[in-house]
Amino acid sequence: MGWVAGKRVLSRMVLVGGLLVSGLTLAGELPSAEAIRAALTQAHERYQGLDEGANADYIPALAKVDSDIFGIVLVTVDGRVFSVGDVKSEVSIQSISKVFTMALVMEEKGVAALPDTMGVDATGQPFNSIHAIEQYRGAEMNPLVNAGAITATSMVQGRNADTVWKKILGFYNDFAGRKLTVQDDIYASEAATNQRNQAIAHLMHAYGHLQGDPVQATDIYTRQCSVGVNARDLAVMAASLANGGVNPVTGKAVMTAANVPEVLAVMATAGLYDDAGKWLYATGLPAKSGVGGGIIAVSPGKFGIAAISPPLDAAGNSVRGQKAIADISAALGGNPYEVVPYQR
Ligand code: GLN
Numbered sequence: 001m002g003w004v005a006g007k008r009v010l011s012r013m014v015l016v017g018g019l020l021v022s023g024l025t026l027a028g029e030l031p032s033a034e035a036i037r038a039a040l041t042q043a044h045e046r047y048q049g050l051d052e053g054a055n056a057d058y059i060p061a062l063a064k065v066d067s068d069i070f071g072i073v074l075v076t077v078d079g080r081v082f083s084v085g086d087v088k089s090e091v092s093i094q095s096i097s098k099v100f101t102m103a104l105v106m107e108e109k110g111v112a113a114l115p116d117t118m119g120v121d122a123t124g125q126p127f128n129s130i131h132a133i134e135q136y137r138g139a140e141m142n143p144l145v146n147a148g149a150i151t152a153t154s155m156v157q158g159r160n161a162d163t164v165w166k167k168i169l170g171f172y173n174d175f176a177g178r179k180l181t182v183q184d185d186i187y188a189s190e191a192a193t194n195q196r197n198q199a200i201a202h203l204m205h206a207y208g209h210l211q212g213d214p215v216q217a218t219d220i221y222t223r224q225c226s227v228g229v230n231a232r233d234l235a236v237m238a239a240s241l242a243n244g245g246v247n248p249v250t251g252k253a254v255m256t257a258a259n260v261p262e263v264l265a266v267m268a269t270a271g272l273y274d275d276a277g278k279w280l281y282a283t284g285l286p287a288k289s290g291v292g293g294g295i296i297a298v299s300p301g302k303f304g305i306a307a308i309s310p311p312l313d314a315a316g317n318s319v320r321g322q323k324a325i326a327d328i329s330a331a332l333g334g335n336p337y338e339v340v341p342y343q344r
Helices: 033-048 094-109 131-136 146-155 161-176 184-193 195-206 214-225 231-242 257-270 273-283 319-331
Strands: 013-016 019-022 071-076 081-085 287-289 294-299 303-308
Touching: 033 071, 033 081, 033 319, 071 231, 071 319, 081 231, 094 146, 094 161, 094 214, 094 231, 094 257, 094 287, 094 294, 131 195, 146 195, 146 214, 161 214, 161 231, 184 214, 195 214, 231 257, 231 294, 231 303, 257 273, 257 287, 273 287, 273 319, 287 319, 294 319, 303 319
Parallel strands: none
Antiparallel strands: 013 019, 071 081, 071 303, 287 294, 294 303
C-alpha cells in the first residue's frame, strides 16, 4: 500500500470518518514485498561487479576472507525477511558488536552511564585513534570507537571473565535469534596483533574511565569482535532495534524500548567513524559498520537492513554495503527525516 516500484506515492490519501486525509503519517506504514524485492535485486545487480576497496589486513586473518561475498538482507518490523545474494557466508561481526555491548551496558546501568564515562560525542577521527583519547582525556568520545567500546565491555557486570563473556554472547544471540559462535581463526589472529587496542585500554584505564582489568577487557572485546554472523543475522539484529527492542522474527523483547533511541543516536553520529556525517547526510539512517565487511542500518519503525561485502574504503566501511543500503533505503523511503508536510 502506497509504494509503487520502490517509490513513495506522495499524494496518497486515505478515508477516515468520511474525510479524505493524507495517509503518510499513519503508524505502521511499511513498504510492500514487491518494492522491497525489487530494491534488493537492483542494488545487488548494480554493485556486484564493483571492484573498489580492499579487505582489512591489519588483522591478518581478515585479508584471507573471500572478497566476493556479497549478501543483503532486509527485515521488516512485522518480521518479514527478504534477501539477495550470499546470505549464508559468515564474517566476523567486528565493530558492529560495539552497538550491542553498548546496549547491554545501558540495560544494566542506564543510559546516563555512557555520557558520564567515555561520552557520546563523535570524535571525527579513525576508530582506533589514540590522538582522540589524548585530546579529550578519554571523555567526550563514544562507545562505537575502540576506546569507548573496550571501556563499555569492561562495564558489563559479572563475577569473572567467563560470566561477562557468556552474558555478552547471550545478548547478541537474542538479537540475532540464534546461537552465534566465535570464529576462532579471527580471534587468534586479532589477539596476536591487538597491541594497539591494549594500549588504548590502558590509556582509558589511566584516565579513570575503564575500571577493572584493561587486559581482560581487551580480550573480551577481541572475542566479541570475532563472533561470526551472516547477512541475515545482522539484519535481524538491526530490525530488533528498528522495532523498539523486540526481535521481530522471534517476538522476544531483547532490550528496553526506552533505551533504543539512545542506541540509535550514537549510531547516527558515530556509526561509520569519521564518515558518519557523510553517511547520515546521504541516508538519514543510524548505522554501524565493521572491518569484517558487515554493515547494518536501521529505519526506525520500518526495517533493519544489513549487507556483507568485505572490501572497505579508507574509513573502514564496506564499499558495496554502503552503496547498496543507501540505494535500497532511498527506494523504500527509509530516511526517518523525510516527512511530508502536515495536511491542514
Ligand atoms: N576488532 C577491530 C578492532 O578493534 C574492530 C574494528 C572495526 O570493525 N572497525 O580493530
